[in-house]
Amino acid sequence: MMKRRELIQRASFLVGGTLSTQVTSALLGEVTNTGASVTVTKAMSQLLAEVADVIIPQTDTVGAKEAGAHEFIIRLMRDCHTLEPQKKFYAGLERIDQRSKAAYQKAFVAISRPEQIEIIKTTAEQDRGYFKQFKNFTQIGYFTSELGCTQNLRYMPIPGRFEGDVPYEKGQGIIMNSR
DSSP states (O other): OOOHHHHHHHHHHHTTSOSOHHHHHHHTTOOOOOSOOOOOOHHHHHHHHHHHHHHSOOSSSOOHHHHTHHHHHHHHHHHHSOHHHHHHHHHHHHHHHHHHHHHHSSOGGGSOHHHHHHHHHHHHHHSHHHHHHHHHHHHHHHHTSHHHHHHHSOOOOSSOOOOSOOOOOTTOOOOOOOO
16 A cells, blocks of 8 residues: 555656655655744734635635645745745745735735735736745645545545546546547
8 A cells, every 4th residue: 555655756756846846845744944944923824824715715615724725835834945935935925915904904814805816916916926836835735635635626545446437527627638
């Protein structure tokens, strides 16, 4: 039987190394940064959770906040990035909060969801590189969490049984084989 850690390691090799070494290390539970780290306050953690939840909101399945994507991001930054990339990442998070205060005179966590969406749209336009990184971290944290994986993906435990003829459900992705 293949263990989860081995499966993640093999999957990262399968996707051609598109996952950074830091993300792969975080998924494997490794600690590669033994130096100083940014201290994440409760307010920073709440802000991270709220931004992640705007990216993957709760619908009929859990959202990023409930799945703990923000906790993955905190661990990824602390355990697998050196101090300078951590400072840069959390400075981007602070810029989101500053945009909210400038536009609505309130912290990001205190504004309504439509207002939060507007702030995130502005961030995606004005701070594209940061937003792309944050979104990537959120998606990885979400889809590798137990809740995100089992409730949002069509979960088939490994090893699973083969079902050659399964009904298509509306909205379900299809892999086309082009020959």
